[in-house]
Amino acid sequence: MRGPCNDAHVDWDDLRYALAVARARTLSGAAEALGVSHTTVSRRLRTLEERLGARLFDATPEGFTPTAAGHDLVAVAERLEQETLSLEGRVLGRDERLTGALRVSAMELVFRAFREAFTSFTVRYPSVALTVTASDDEVSLTRREADVVLRLNNKPPEQLVGRRVGRMQFDAYAARSLVARVGEGAPLGAYPWIHWDERLGMSWLDAWLAEHAPGATVALRVDASAAAMHELIAAGVGVQFLACLEGDADPSLVRVGPMDPFASRDLWILTLPELRDTPRMRAFTDHMAERLRALLGACEG
Numbered sequence: 001m002r003g004p005c006n007d008a009h010v011d012w013d014d015l016r017y018a019l020a021v022a023r024a025r026t027l028s029g030a031a032e033a034l035g036v037s038h039t040t041v042s043r044r045l046r047t048l049e050e051r052l053g054a055r056l057f058d059a060t061p062e063g064f065t066p067t068a069a070g071h072d073l074v075a076v077a078e079r080l081e082q083e084t085l086s087l088e089g090r091v092l093g094r095d096e097r098l099t100g101a102l103r104v105s106a107m108e109l110v111f112r113a114f115r116e117a118f119t120s121f122t123v124r125y126p127s128v129a130l131t132v133t134a135s136d137d138e139v140s141l142t143r144r145e146a147d148v149v150l151r152l153n154n155k156p157p158e159q160l161v162g163r164r165v166g167r168m169q170f171d172a173y174a175a176r177s178l179v180a181r182v183g184e185g186a187p188l189g190a191y192p193w194i195h196w197d198e199r200l201g202m203s204w205l206d207a208w209l210a211e212h213a214p215g216a217t218v219a220l221r222v223d224a225s226a227a228a229m230h231e232l233i234a235a236g237v238g239v240q241f242l243a244c245l246e247g248d249a250d251p252s253l254v255r256v257g258p259m260d261p262f263a264s265r266d267l268w269i270l271t272l273p274e275l276r277d278t279p280r281m282r283a284f285t286d287h288m289a290e291r292l293r294a295l296l297g298a299c300e301g
Contacts, residue, residue, distance in 0.1 A: 015077035017044040018056055022074045025063030081143070098279040099127040105139045105146035106132060109226040110267065113168075113245050117291035124287060128280045136226075141272050148275075148284060152265035162270035165289045166296035169264045172257035173247040175236040179254055188212055188257055192219035192238040194229065212257070245295070267292065 020030035021041065031038045049056050056070035066074055104118075111118070111134035122130055139145040141160065149160075152168060174182075174191060182190050193209065195218045196202035209216050219238040222229070233240050234252050241263060247253050269285050276282070 012080060014044070014048050014051075015073065015080060017041060018048060018070070018073055019077040019081065021045060021057060021064050022066055022070070022077075025065075027064070098125065098283060100280060101129045101131065102148070102280050102284060103144075103146045104130065104132045104148050104150070104284070106134055106150040107136050107152060108134045109136075109243055109246070110150045110152065112226065113243060114288075114292055114295060117288055117295070120291060121284060121287050125280070125283055128283065130284075141270075148269060148271040148281065150288070151268055151270060153268055154266050156266075156268050156270055159272075160270040161273050161276050162268050163285055163289055164266050164268050165292045166267050167264050168267055168296065169244045170241045171244055171247065171255045171260070171263060172239050173233055173242045173253045174239045174256045175234055175252055176254050177252075178236040178238070179256065181236075188239070189215040191256065192217050194219060194232055194238040194240040195221045197221050197223040199223070208262075212260075267296070 016034065017030065020033045021027065024030040024033055027041045027045075028038050031041045034041065045056070052069070052073075054069040055067050056073060057064040057066055106114075106118075111132065118130070118132060121128075133139070133146065139149060141147070141149065148162075156162065172188065178191065179186075188209075191213070193213070193216050195205060198221065200223060220232070222232065224232070229240055230242060230246065230250070232238070233242065234250060239256060242253070244255075247255065269288055271281060271285075276285075
């Protein structure tokens with residue numbers, strides 16, 4: 001195969017910049033992914049193009065789009081990235097020390113509900129340098145954006161391995177002040193509801209409301225965190241689903257709907273197959289499974 005990489009020396013660090021621009025479609029997005037400045041990405045990309053004697057990207061209204069030469073280079077970069085990360089995973093998987101870094105990605109709700117489990121892990125294993133990202137954004141374990149994830153999912157990805165540690169139950173909650181205003185025992189359709197921003201694709205709630213709360217009005221649409229949603233419900237803006245572990249702990253809230261079997265999710269601790277037997281991964285998985293199972297009873301009913 002002939003391509004830009006055949007005609008000039010290009011190292012992996014060069015390719016990382018081109019790959020980041022191809023994925024983010026913007027210089028600022030690539031800079032954020034690489035942890036560098038916008039000007040650094042621009043300079044490195046310009047230097048790479050000059051070295052290769054080829055334009056790699058076209059600036060379009062949709063963002064930076066790879067040229068033919070750019071597609072060739074990005075394909076090479078993706079293969080090298082996969083090989084590098086696979087090698088790193090195999091090496092890490094043979095690490096027998098109960099020390100070192102461990103990056104965890106936990107859904108915001110899960111982190112908020114089980115903060116104690118993370119805290120007790122750091123006390124129990126102080127030699128493990130734990131980094132936790134509390135976010136609902138998807139992360140790539142193969143690209144080492146995290147070593148392990150905690151996710152609510154009834155069907156986890158097949159390429160990951162892990163342990164199901166329990167099931168979290170959700171229910172519809174309202175502020176006690178809102179219940180008093182609407183009337184004790186009122187049907188769900190009589191309440192105002194908080195809905196998600198239409199751009200988030202949460203149309204499942206429309207179907208659920210049509211079946212279980214016919215005639216319900218939407219008081220507010222939001223693109224908000226789990227914490228902000230909780231605050232809106234507590235302020236009496238409307239009804240929404242909360243994890244029972246969180247909703248039942250707030251004395252200002254009350255469940256207003258019958259328990260719905262659909263509103264429950266399995267909680268999983270997941271990682272890559274090559275990482276699951278490292279001492280720090282086993283220690284984290286065992287500790288979290290033990291603590292989460294002890295705490296989950298409150299949110300399963």
